[in-house]
Amino acid sequence: MVLMRRELGDVLRERRLAQGLSLRGLSALAAVSPGYLSEIERGTKEASSELLASVCGALDVPLSEVLASLSERVAVMESLTAPVVLPVSGMPRVSASAA
Amino acid sequence: MVLMRRELGDVLRERRLAQGLSLRGLSALAAVSPGYLSEIERGTKEASSELLASVCGALDVPLSEVLASLSERVAVMESLTAPVVLPVSGMPRVSASAA
Numbered sequence: 001m002v003l004m005r006r007e008l009g010d011v012l013r014e015r016r017l018a019q020g021l022s023l024r025g026l027s028a029l030a031a032v033s034p035g036y037l038s039e040i041e042r043g044t045k046e047a048s049s050e051l052l053a054s055v056c057g058a059l060d061v062p063l064s065e066v067l068a069s070l071s072e073r074v075a076v077m078e079s080l081t082a083p084v085v086l087p088v089s090g091m092p093r094v095s096a097s098a099a
Numbered sequence: 100m101v102l103m104r105r106e107l108g109d110v111l112r113e114r115r116l117a118q119g120l121s122l123r124g125l126s127a128l129a130a131v132s133p134g135y136l137s138e139i140e141r142g143t144k145e146a147s148s149e150l151l152a153s154v155c156g157a158l159d160v161p162l163s164e165v166l167a168s169l170s171e172r173v174a175v176m177e178s179l180t181a182p183v184v185l186p187v188s189g190m191p192r193v194s195a196s197a198a
Binding site: 001002003004005006046048049050052053062063064065067068070071072074075078 | 100101102103104105145147148149151152161162163164166167169170171173174177
């Protein structure tokens with residue numbers, strides 16, 4: 001099962017690092033605690049909509065852009081975790097014979 | 100401020116109605132309480148990643164697709180709530196004169 005919070009955490013961390021910001025730096029800009037932000041980035045806590053808006057504002061990136069990145073990332077994870085269909089019906093029958 | 104949970108609620112409700120499902124019908128399929136699902140759809144409660152995965156599974160729609168719809172919807176809301184820039188610097192000066 002692909003969980004949104006894990007992928008969202010990765011997307012947010014990538015955006016932060018791309019801007020050369022430390023966790024403490026971003027948490028100060030977004031006015032959220034570094035501990036909370038760290039849990040969001042590690043995907044261990046759900047981000048509230050207010051926190052997400054605040055972090056997007058601090059990173060100066062539209063929420064829609066973060067969600068588009070998230071959608072792409074989740075699509076990759078879905079393709080990796082999709083069940084593999086084996087060609088069972090087309091498999092040749094094996095018949096055992098003593099002859 | 101565009102809040103994700105409000106837009107997500109609208110996206111999920113639209114998907115449910117497109118499949119002709121009632122709130123109770125979907126809540127039974129997704130194994131979540133109708134009250135919780137109703138709050139999610141109205142945007143008054145944050146959806147956990149597990150709930151979202153469960154609802155997507157019940158609707159037979161990939162999470163990535165729901166997130167893509169959400170991104171598009173949020174982009175529209177962002178354009179509607181963006182501040183209007185007035186052409187202050189190019190405005191002709193008005194000078195008052197008694198002549």
